[in-house]
Amino acid sequence: MKAPQNRRVFVVGYDTATALGNTFAATWQGALGGLAGFRRLTRCETPSRANVVGEIPDWDPSLLSYVNRKEASLWNAAYVFLTMEVCRRALLHAGLEINEETGPRTGCLIGSALNGTDSYRIAMDNFVNKGPLKVSPYLLPNVCANLPAGKAGMLMGFTGPIFSPQGACASGNHAIAVGSRMIRDGDCDFILAGGVETCLVPEIIQGFANMQATLKVGPTDRAATDPTQASRPFSVDRRGFILAEGAGVLLLAAEDAVHSLGLSPKAEVAGIGWNSDANHFTRPNSTTIIRAMHDAISDAEISAADIGAVNAHGTSTPTGDGTEVACLRAVFGKEVSKIPVSANKSQVGHSLGASAAIEAALAIEAMRQGIVLPTVNHIADPAFSDIDVVPNTARNHAHEFVLSNSFGFGGTNCCIVFRGV
Numbered sequence: 019m020k021a022p023q024n025r026r027v028f029v030v031g032y033d034t035a036t037a038l039g040n041t042f043a044a045t046w047q048g049a050l051g052g053l054a055g056f057r058r059l060t061r062c063e064t065p066s067r068a069n070v071v072g073e074i075p076d077w078d079p080s081l082l083s084y085v086n087r088k089e090a091s092l093w094n095a096a097y098v099f100l101t102m103e104v105c106r107r108a109l110l111h112a113g114l115e116i117n118e119e120t121g122p123r124t125g126c127l128i129g130s131a132l133n134g135t136d137s138y139r140i141a142m143d144n145f146v147n148k149g150p151l152k153v154s155p156y157l158l159p160n161v162c163a164n165l166p167a168g169k170a171g172m173l174m175g176f177t178g179p180i181f182s183p184q185g186a187c188a189s190g191n192h193a194i195a196v197g198s199r200m201i202r203d204g205d206c207d208f209i210l211a212g213g214v215e216t217c218l219v220p221e222i223i224q225g226f227a228n229m230q231a232t233l234k235v236g237p238t239d240r241a242a243t244d245p246t247q248a249s250r251p252f253s254v255d256r257r258g259f260i261l262a263e264g265a266g267v268l269l270l271a272a273e274d275a276v277h278s279l280g281l282s283p284k285a286e287v288a289g290i291g292w293n294s295d296a297n298h299f300t301r302p303n304s305t306t307i308i309r310a311m312h313d314a315i316s317d318a319e320i321s322a323a324d325i326g327a328v329n330a331h332g333t334s335t336p337t338g339d340g341t342e343v344a345c346l347r348a349v350f351g352k353e354v355s356k357i358p359v360s361a362n363k364s365q366v367g368h369s370l371g372a373s374a375a376i377e378a379a380l381a382i383e384a385m386r387q388g389i390v391l392p393t394v395n396h397i398a399d400p401a402f403s404d405i406d407v408v409p410n411t412a413r414n415h416a417h418e419f420v421l422s423n424s425f426g427f428g429g430t431n432c433c434i435v436f437r438g439v
Contacts, residue, residue, distance in 0.1 A: 020204065022202060022203040022204065023202065023203060023204035025201060025202050025204065025273055025274065026272075026273040027201045027202055027270055027271070027272065027273070028270070028271050028272075028273060028285065028287070029268050029269070029283065029284045029286070029287065029378075029382055030112040030113075030114070030269050030271045031108045031109065031110075031111035031113070031269040031284070032108055032111060032266070032268045032269065032284070032382070032383075033108040033110075033111055033266075033379075034104065034264065034375075034376045034379050034380075035074045035077060035100060035103075035104055035264060035265045036055065036072070036074065036262070036264045036266075036369070037054075037055030037056060037072030037075070037263075037366050037367050038054075038055040038365060038366055039075065040076055040077045041107065042111070042379060045366070045376075045380070046380070046383055048365065049365050049366075049380060049391050049392075050412055052365075052392050052410060052411055052412065053246070053365065053394075054246040054247070054249065054364060054365045054366075054394050054395060055073075055075070055246070055366060056070050056071065056072055056241075056245045056246050056248045056260055056367060057070070057071070057073065057245050058070060058071075059071050059073070059218065059223070060073060061073060061219075062218065062219060062220050062223075063220065064220045064223050064224060065224075066223055066227045067227070067235055067236065068224075068226065068232040068233060068261070069235065070241055070248040070260060071218055071223070071260060071261050071262060071263075072261070072262025072263065072264065072366055072367030072368075072369065073262075073263060074100075074263055074264065077100075079096075079100070082102075082103060084102070084173060085099055092154070092156045093156065093160060093169070094140055094154070094160060095133070095134030095136055095137035095161065095216070096216035097130060097133070097215065097216045097265075098134075098160065098165060098166045098169055100166075100216060100265045101167065101169070101170055101214045101265060102166065102169050102170045102173050104212070104214070104266070104267045105126065105167075105170040105173075105210050105267050106173065106174060107267075108268065108269045109174065109210070111269070112269045112282075113281060113282070114269060114271075114281065116175045117175075120176070120208065121175050121176045121177050121178075122177050122178060123178060123206055123207035123208060124177075124178045124207070124209070124210070125178030125180060125197065125205075125208070125209045126167035126170055126171060126209070126210040126211075127167065127179075127180070127181060127182070127183055127196055127197050127209060127210070127211045127212075128166055128167045128170075128182055128210070128212055128213060128214055128267070129182055129184060129189025129190055129192055129193045129212070129213040129214075129372075129375075130163060130166075130184075130189060130213060130370075130371040130372070131184075131186050131187060131217075131370040131371035131426070131427075132215060132217050132222065132370065133161050133162075133163045133182075134160040134161035134165075135216075135217065135221075135222060136216060137154075137157060138157065138160075138161055139221070140154075141154060141157045163182035163184065164182045166182075166214060167181070167210075168180050170210065176208075178205075178209075179200070179205070183196055185426050185432060186370070186426030186427040186428055187331075187370050187371065187373060187424060187426035187427065188424040188425055188430050188431065188432040189213045189370075189371035189372075189374065189426070190213030190266060190371060190372055190373060190375030190376070190377075190378065191292075191375070191378070191432035191433070192292070192430075192432050193211040193212055193213060193375065194212070194270070194287065194378060195290045195292060195434060196211075197209030197210075197211035197270050198287040198290065199290075201270055201271070201272045202272075207271065207272045207274075208271050208275065209269070210267050210269055211267065211268050211270055212266045212267035212372070212375030213266060213369075213371040213372035213373070213374060213375045213376075214264075214265040214266075215262075215264060215265070215372040216263045217261060217263060217369075217370055218261065218263055222261070223261060226261055230258070231259060231300075231335065232258045232259055233257050233258035233259070233334070234257075234258070239257075240255070246395075247395045248260045248395075249334045249363055249364050249365075249367055249395060250334055250394075250395040250396065250397070251330065251333065251334040251339055251361035251363055251393055251407070252332060252339050252343070252399060252402055252405065252407045253334070253395060253396050253397045253398075253399060254397050254398060254400070255397060256334045256336060256339060256399075257335075257336070258335055259333040259334050259335055259363065259367070259368040260334070260363070260367040261367065261370075262366060262367025262368055262369045263372075264366060264367075264369030264372040264373070264376055265369075265372050265375075266373075266375030266376035266377075266378065267375060268375060268378060268379060268382075270287065271283075283439045284382055284383075284386060284439070285386070285436045285438055286437040286439055287434065287436060288317075288318035288320070288419065288435045288436060288437040289313075289314045289315060289317035289318025289319070289320070289434065290313075290314055290317050290432070290434055291310040291311060291312065291313030291315070291316070291317060291433045291434075292310060292313070292430075292432040293309060293310050293313070293431055294306065294431065295307075295429025295430075295431070296429060298429065299427060300427055301337065302338060302341045302342075302425055302429075304345055307341070307342070307345045307425060307431050308348045310433045311346075311349045311421065311423065313433070314421060314433040314435045315349075315421070317435070318435040318437070320419060320435070322349055322350050322351075323353060324418070324419050325357060325419050325420070325421050325435070326358075326385075326415070326417025326418055326420065327357060327358045327359075327360065327385070327390050327415065328346065328357055328358070328359045328360070328421045328423065329360055329362065329378070329380070329381040329420055329421070330360065330361045330393075330423055331361075331363075331425050332359075332360075332361025332363050332393065333363055333368055334361075334363060334364070334368075338425075339402075340401070342425075343401075343402055343405055346359065346405065347404070354404060355404045355405065355406060356406070357406065358406050358407075358408045358413075358415055359405055359407050359408070360381075360391045360393055360408050361393040361407065362376065362377045362380050362391060363377075364393045364394045364395055364396070365391075365392075373424065374422065374424035374432070377422055378422050378434065378436070381420045381422050381436060382420075382436055384412075384420075385418075385436065385438045386438065388414060388415065388417075389412050389413060389414055389415055390408050390412065390415045390417075391408065392408045392409065392410050392411050392413075393407040393408055395410075418437060418438050419436070419437055420435070420436050420438075421434075421435050422434050422435075
């Protein structure tokens with residue numbers, strides 16, 4: 019094999035669809051304004067008390083110019099069109115034209131934790147109630163993890179590598195990390211990297227509730243009268259995460275391609291740290307999480323003191339938040355109180371495989387604008403008195419480096435350092 023080219027990797031565009039808005043612009047305005055996008059479930063019916071969720075507002079793929087009635091009936095896994103549209107908009111944000119030169123050098127890595135679960139559910143209902151011949155021949159393509167990236171390529175014409183990094187709730191960061199390595203080594207000039215999740219189906223909602231992972235809203239919970247208060251990372255009354263649908267895609271580009279095409283870099287992928295726990299399928303392992311953070315900082319060739327902000331995994335679970343705070347203390351020592359720690363899931367919920375990519379886009383935009391986004395719905399936990407979680411309101415804060423954390427089921431950890439440009 020050829021020697022790696024050791025090219026620098028930049029983020030030149032991004033887009034999202036979240037509970038705060040079906041575009042990045044809408045998501046950003048909501049996040050900056052301290053809003054949270056949660057409401058009672060409307061996508062389906064469930065008897066579960068874990069029925070406050072994050073739904074993408076005003077998202078109707080049938081309105082997209084490339085989705086006709088036949089396409090909509092064949093591709094009934096909602097993550098397919100969502101991926102296509104967010105990828106299209108990320109390219110538009112970057113100003114990259116896919117043509118004979120750029121198409122073969124552009125790849126697409128979109129991670130997802132649950133893939134086409136909704137399509138499988140439709141097929142099972144048809145199988146049971148209408149007979150085996152009513153199972154769609156498109157079922158297998160719909161649940162195939164790389165198909166959303168493949169459909170995005172068919173729409174826009176890129177022919178580089180496409181696959182789906184499967185890192186559970188860290189999938190988005192894994193896509194960014196793998197894509198960055200591919201560009202660094204010379205395999206591609208551009209990578210659409212991120213994650214997508216359309217997980218609001220009854221069995222998934224109930225499964226998370228049964229494993230005590232999501233918030234069950236009782237009559238005395240503050241979310242009972244105001245669902246927007248349901249997700250509250252690092253808060254004294256945190257009791258579980260809020261399941262959300264969403265998508266986030268970053269366009270990564272090699273430094274030489276950025277210059278030759280006159281693209282505008284938004285940030286540099288400066289450092290990557292990734293490993294696994296070998297400990298438990300859901301409970302986090304402090305030792306390996308600390309090492310992942312250290313490795314990302316070391317890979318960026320900086321010290322912990324250079325990190326100006328942290329974008330926390332911050333799910334709003336008692337154990338998860340407590341473990342992440344302990345790990346931050348271990349990495350940053352006595353200086354931890356000086357580093358703002360934002361938890362975007364307080365505003366957009368936990369979109370599983372999409373969450374890290376959404377949070378990366380928000381962290382980069384915040385760094386570009388010299389601010390840190392808030393952790394909303396916050397009521398101080400005395401156990402975290404040394405941690406600045408940017409409670410409830412965004413603030414001005416110039417910084418050059420941000421550490422973005424993501425951890426997933428199965429004990430998978432991926433932390434990325436982004437540098438402002």
